Amino acid sequence: MALIECKNVSLGYEGKPIVTGLDFEVNEGDYLCIIGENGSGKSTLMKSLLGQKSVISGKISFDRSLNRKEIGYLPQQTVVQKDFPASVREIVLSGCLNGCGLKPFYSASQKKTAAENMEKLSISDIADRCYRELSGGQQQRVLLARALCATKKLLILDEPVAGLDPLVTQNLYSMIKEINQNGITVIMVSHDMNGAIENASHILHIGNTPLFFGKKKDYLKSDVCRIFSQGGDAQ
Amino acid sequence: MIETLTHYLSFTFVQYALIAGVLISLCASLLGVSLVLKRYSMIGDGLSHVAFGALAVAAVCSLAPMTVTLPVTIVAAVILLGINSNGKIKGDAAIAMISVGTLAFGYLLMNVFSVSSNISGDVCTTLFGSTSILTLTNSDIILCTVLAIVVILVFVIFYHKIFAVTFDEGFANATGTNTKLYNNLIAVVTAVVIVLAMNLVGALLVSALIIFPALTAMRVFKSFFSVIIGAAVISVFCTLTGLIIAIIGGTPVGSTIVIADIVVFAIFTLIGKITGRIKA
Numbered sequence: 001m002a003l004i005e006c007k008n009v010s011l012g013y014e015g016k017p018i019v020t021g022l023d024f025e026v027n028e029g030d031y032l033c034i035i036g037e038n039g040s041g042k043s044t045l046m047k048s049l050l051g052q053k054s055v056i057s058g059k060i061s062f063d064r065s066l067n068r069k070e071i072g073y074l075p076q077q078t079v080v081q082k083d084f085p086a087s088v089r090e091i092v093l094s095g096c097l098n099g100c101g102l103k104p105f106y107s108a109s110q111k112k113t114a115a116e117n118m119e120k121l122s123i124s125d126i127a128d129r130c131y132r133e134l135s136g137g138q139q140q141r142v143l144l145a146r147a148l149c150a151t152k153k154l155l156i157l158d159e160p161v162a163g164l165d166p167l168v169t170q171n172l173y174s175m176i177k178e179i180n181q182n183g184i185t186v187i188m189v190s191h192d193m194n195g196a197i198e199n200a201s202h203i204l205h206i207g208n209t210p211l212f213f214g215k216k217k218d219y220l221k222s223d224v225c226r227i228f229s230q231g232g233d234a235q
Numbered sequence: 236m237i238e239t240l241t242h243y244l245s246f247t248f249v250q251y252a253l254i255a256g257v258l259i260s261l262c263a264s265l266l267g268v269s270l271v272l273k274r275y276s277m278i279g280d281g282l283s284h285v286a287f288g289a290l291a292v293a294a295v296c297s298l299a300p301m302t303v304t305l306p307v308t309i310v311a312a313v314i315l316l317g318i319n320s321n322g323k324i325k326g327d328a329a330i331a332m333i334s335v336g337t338l339a340f341g342y343l344l345m346n347v348f349s350v351s352s353n354i355s356g357d358v359c360t361t362l363f364g365s366t367s368i369l370t371l372t373n374s375d376i377i378l379c380t381v382l383a384i385v386v387i388l389v390f391v392i393f394y395h396k397i398f399a400v401t402f403d404e405g406f407a408n409a410t411g412t413n414t415k416l417y418n419n420l421i422a423v424v425t426a427v428v429i430v431l432a433m434n435l436v437g438a439l440l441v442s443a444l445i446i447f448p449a450l451t452a453m454r455v456f457k458s459f460f461s462v463i464i465g466a467a468v469i470s471v472f473c474t475l476t477g478l479i480i481a482i483i484g485g486t487p488v489g490s491t492i493v494i495a496d497i498v499v500f501a502i503f504t505l506i507g508k509i510t511g512r513i514k515a
Contacts, residue, residue: 050408050409051409052405069410069411070410070411071410073409073410075406078405079274080272080274081402084402085457085458085459085462086398090460093395094398094399094402094403097395097396097407098411098412104392104395105395106395128458129457130457143406150406150410156409
């Protein structure tokens with residue numbers, strides 16, 4: 001069975017649907033990129049995948065091997081975080097919290113996981129720096145390391161490159177690609193069409209109704225892609 | 236001066252006041268860090284006014300103050316934090332509404348059904364604390380100590396969860412932390428601390444005890460852990476200094492403590508500026 005399967009799903013707020021008729025599945029090792037314009041329902045879909053929102057109709061089913069608590073999530077930055085006094089190590093370690101249960105403190109193996117993930121994203125040297133003093137790219141890597149601590153299987157990224165300059169963006173994309181090649185399934189929501197498509201294996205393009213779902217190479221040939229990438233209205 | 240101090244320290248009521256002061260300010264500062272970072276600084280202020288209203292009800296019905304103020308404030312805290320995350324009425328507007336509403340209600344009650352001859356004195360005492368910290372009885376101290384220990388234990392046991400919920404609720408929620416539970420826990424603990432701290436500095440000044448140590452520590456310290464420890468130390472230091480000055484100089488306890496907090500805040504801001512510039 002697929003890792004995640006969406007069957008005829010409708011999503012929306014207070015009973016009013018924003019997206020209807022979503023049909024797609026994510027298999028292990030996929031790199032799915034969800035694209036669409038503002039208000040097309042990307043974030044709503046992501047919240048439903050994370051279990052923060054229920055669907056209006058249809059069904060999202062998860063493979064039994066995927067624990068809903070073990071989804072790594074890279075959210076968009078909040079205002080609160082901008083001036084938050086916390087060290088990089090504290091933040092990365094907080095990704096391990098879902099493995100703690102009722103235990104009040106982190107175990108040695110969780111601390112090791114955190115250290116490994118910091119190493120992986122080359123932020124070990126800034127482990128004791130204060131989060132609010134870091135650059136945007138560094139902050140994203142910290143949050144990515146935290147997300148990796150929370151999962152062994154699936155990573156969900158919400159606009160990971162928003163507000164980053166081109167070089168840092170490229171850097172982050174290649175890190176995400178590497179994570180994916182190491183066996184973690186990636187679902188990414190993005191505005192940045194070109195950069196996002198470059199690395200993805202599958203594309204889901206939504207705009208109130210699903211406009212396209214399939215492999216990247218098929219997407220590149222589709223009309224939806226041509227219209228959208230020319231900046232025209234995809235409707 | 237040291238002689239006067241030792242003379243005063245030999246009185247049990249002064250010892251009680253110091254013990255209660257240290258415990259209360261410790262709790263308030265621990266919680267304050269989380270509240271300030273979550274942008275809930277005004278909640279302390281709002282809740283203290285709720286507690287004032289509840290206190291007025293207790294006085295009119297001649298009930299023990301704690302039995303009314305504690306449950307009412309806890310309920311108000313849970314509702315206020317809940318509103319903030321729901322967002323129909325914006326959080327700050329809700330706090331302002333409840334805050335002035337209960338203040339007016341409390342004063343009206345005290346005025347209309349007054350039980351003592353000195354209403355303005357009573358109101359002033361409840362709002363600014365004046366001497367109630369120096370009139371604590373043995374049972375007050377026991378209650379205060381027990382509650383303070385519970386608050387500190389809750390904080391230590393749930394430290395990492397509180398950090399996660401404070402830093403990034405969305406992530407914590409997505410990865411299976413029960414954020415609602417911990418937000419409510421923070422709300423309940425806040426209410427307990429505020430009711431306790433009202434004895435020390437009075438209803439109007441409670442929020443100073445919550446926000447100043449946290450803000451002061453944030454000027455200089457760079458990690459969550461060091462901010463928490465820093466805030467706790469600063470808070471206890473300021474309260475002790477304020478209390479001792481108040482006892483020796485005969486100044487009002489609450490405002491003296493708050494002034495001590497403000498002075499230390501100013502000093503730390505300066506230190507933060509200087510060290511920041513050296514690094515840059």
